[in-house]
Amino acid sequence: MIQIALLLFGVEFVRSKFWILGLMGILWGSLGLGVMYDGLDGALYFPMRAFGLMLLLESIVTLSVASSGVGTQRAVLYFKGGIFFFVAVLILANNVYSHLLLAIIFGLTYFVIGLLTISSAWVVRFPHWRSSLISGGAQLAFAGLLVSPYPIALSATVSFFLGALMIVSGFNTVRIAHRVRRLRHGTSTFELLEPRDLLSDFKKLPPQKPLEARQEQESEFQDPLIVHIWTPEGTAGATTIPRPIINRYIAAVDAQGVISTGHAALELSPSVYLSLYPVADIDRSPAEFFRILKATRNNDVPGTFQPDYATEVANWCDSDRKIVFHHYSRRALIEFSNNYRQQATYNLTYRNCSSSVAFALEASMDGVLSERSRRWRSVLQTLLMPELWIAAQVRKRAMTMAWTPGLVMDYARALRVIVHPVPRPWFQRIPWRGASARTLPDKKQD
Incomplete structure (x- = not known):
């Protein structure tokens, strides 16, 4: 999602703000590490009720605007809003059965995602498919960890799950900031999205003669x-x-x-x-x-x-x-x-x-x-748009299949x-x- 936003904002914005992006990634990942540790030590300090209320509010807003979506966007927003609403209700219920259901839901979600990641990587063999195999295996292991009684208490499932997501997203944000820092002058932010082998194919091509179309000014x-x-x-x-x-x-x-x-x-x-x-x-x-x-x-x-x-x-x-x-x-x-x-x-x-x-x-x-x-x-308004999240999910599925x-x-x-x-x-x-x-x-x- 961050990569698509940076593409839209342009190279000047990216180059001038890469250090902010890296700092945010470090802080976000560090906060996630603390949240995950909070789920391991048995003494839960994570504000579970406040988080449940925020998630409930977000789900209501998503369900409210879903009817204005076009085609599949409408279905995706309804699905996202419905899942978030169900999870928020379970968090606010705060009992043994709701904690067990949350552990099953989170574990099953990661199990299915990991299985699809491994299957698509093995069948399609897209570039860097071996890395996807490792990623899928890690997701399967994390799914098993979520549904096991040890070392995570059922009441800490949400904080452990959320902390892991924050760590991964923080690491990816830092990695993107590092790639942004290495962007050469005269290039574009499209390099952050395009497949690396596609870029290398272009570099192998002989230099082209200047074309009149290339001199066209943006009107x-x-x-x-x-x-x-x-x-x-x-x-x-x-x-x-x-x-x-x-x-x-x-x-x-x-x-x-x-x-x-x-x-x-x-x-x-x-x-x-x-x-x-x-x-x-x-x-x-x-x-x-x-x-x-x-x-x-x-x-x-x-x-x-x-x-x-x-x-x-x-x-x-x-x-x-x-x-x-x-x-x-x-x-x-x-x-x-x-x-x-x-x-x-x-x-x-x-x-x-x-x-x-x-x-x-x-x-x-x-x-x-x-x-x-x-x-x-x-x-901030652009980053909060539901369509940006939808675009990121569609692109992720397409690039892995x-x-x-x-x-x-x-x-x-x-x-x-x-x-x-x-x-x-x-x-x-x-x-x-x-x-x-x-x-x-x-x-x-x-």
Whole structure:
């Protein structure tokens, strides 16, 4: 979440505030260490009731604004608010049964996350997958520790769990601050997000001649940047079998057994159009399924970029979802596109149409909120936006498994809400504020 926020605030904000970020990470991690120790020594000083009340208030606010979300954002906010509400009630109940339930919930959560982390790392084999295996194993061990009667008392489960989260987040914040400190002048904060092997591929490319497009100045009135999504259900030739989550994020199967995986593209007319396809169809038979899921170099195949949106529509069909951005970095997007298009390599799980769009969109978001970063109040308001948390969760799942058109759609929608000012901030979109708090109905073009 911090990485996405730093990308949006821009390199000048990041370079000038990296020491504050590192100091906050150290203090936060140290406080987490104290909270965790509080759960080990048997004498609980952690203000459990106050924390339960704060969590209850946060869950009520989240549930209140969930109805104003778009698509999956609404479901995610309802899920987050419901879980937080249930946990807050158990904390405030403060009895043996509630403590036992909390230990089971926290332990089961870490067990499932650890199991998914290990499974996705072993199957997909994305870069640094061995580190993910170790991380998943640590999560499984922590899950077992939470549900065991020793060395943690049931009444201290919450403080131990919260302390561990604070330590991990503090360590990650310090690590990000260290990377920020090493950013070279003339670079962008996109380096904090893009995969390191992608960056190394760009460094190996021969220097390009100066292009006229690169000299374009950022103008106040820009052509819209459009993220095109062909959803699996929208591109199916017949009625699909109802499987909501699978149809949205993986593939849809119609009554005739035809599989549709969807597609994603990014358009900035007339300068950029990113739409990556494999030159030849990839064998998706069950016998080859696990082999082609691996994000390894031996699964790279020749790819091709479509020339423009009109050509793609003529050869196929119109996109059924369009997410439109009016605030973006035109120069950064053109530079990324010029570099990225020099290698037309396709990999089903690591360098596909969706990951190309996701990385290009992130490159275009570099510094779009630089004006907000000059006011600490605006910075805090941005950090507290529910959509920032949603964007971080979507990106985390995609980077540990694979980018799909459904994930790109959710990610782009969340970023658009953050980047574009809305008539009313999230805390004014609660239902009991009356008719003035109602939001506009959802549209296919966001």
